[in-house]
Amino acid sequence: MKKNKSWILLIVILSVLFGVGVYFYVTTNNNNNQSNYEADRTSTADNNQDNNNATQEQNNSTENEITEEQKQQEEENKQKEAKAQQQQEQQKQPQYKEEQISTFSTKIYSKDSARQNNIKITCNTLNNTTVKNGATFSFCNTVGKATSAKGYQEADVYDHDGNKTKGLGGGNCQVSSTLYNAVLAVPSLNVTERHEHSNDVPYVKDGKDAAVAYGSYDFKFVNNTGNDIKIKASTDGASVTISINSLKPI
Numbered sequence: 001m002k003k004n005k006s007w008i009l010l011i012v013i014l015s016v017l018f019g020v021g022v023y024f025y026v027t028t029n030n031n032n033n034q035s036n037y038e039a040d041r042t043s044t045a046d047n048n049q050d051n052n053n054a055t056q057e058q059n060n061s062t063e064n065e066i067t068e069e070q071k072q073q074e075e076e077n078k079q080k081e082a083k084a085q086q087q088q089e090q091q092k093q094p095q096y097k098e099e100q101i102s103t104f105s106t107k108i109y110s111k112d113s114a115r116q117n118n119i120k121i122t123c124n125t126l127n128n129t130t131v132k133n134g135a136t137f138s139f140c141n142t143v144g145k146a147t148s149a150k151g152y153q154e155a156d157v158y159d160h161d162g163n164k165t166k167g168l169g170g171g172n173c174q175v176s177s178t179l180y181n182a183v184l185a186v187p188s189l190n191v192t193e194r195h196e197h198s199n200d201v202p203y204v205k206d207g208k209d210a211a212v213a214y215g216s217y218d219f220k221f222v223n224n225t226g227n228d229i230k231i232k233a234s235t236d237g238a239s240v241t242i243s244i245n246s247l248k249p250i
Helices: 002-092 113-126 139-143 172-184
Strands: 096-107 129-131 136-138 154-158 164-168 189-193 220-223 228-235 239-249
Touching: 096 172, 096 228, 113 139, 113 154, 113 172, 113 228, 113 239, 136 139, 139 172, 172 189, 172 228, 172 239
Parallel strands: none
Antiparallel strands: 096 239, 129 228, 136 220, 154 164, 189 220, 228 239
């Protein structure tokens, strides 16, 4: 009887141990499977993320390339439009042929650097002035007031009594007198204002000068030639030369 009980107890213990072993085996196996599953899922997720990132980068690169191409194309289109518009404007503007209709030169007797400076400034300002057909030209309005801010210096001028004195823009009257004689050579340029100096000047004959003083004396003429004209003025330090060109439509 005792022997049977011992066997039964042994079987129970073995059964319990077997059950515990099975339990631990199953639990450990499940944990391993779960870990493997999580690892696989994480790896898959990482791979998917990497693929998504690579795809996104590729898309961004493609978009950037398209954007740069679009910008370049837009810039080329703008340049073409600007060029076409410029050509249209040029076609709208009347084309002219310049033809010289008179020219006159006067000799510069004074070597005074201030006078030379003033003559050069005035010639540069006057040069390429266009006078429309039927318009009135004003020397003073075209050249403006002689100021030190413009670079003018004091040089010999005549006062009202014919005495020499110093004044800004001394030498301008030689330019205006040269222009006056060029205008006299064109009958359809009608002089409307001209003043003689209070004393003789050496660069033109008597009665052929045109004194100017901003706000007092001006030299004016009306262009009745039937075409616009262009005034060309220059100096080389030895003389002043002024030409008048007719702008004839082509």
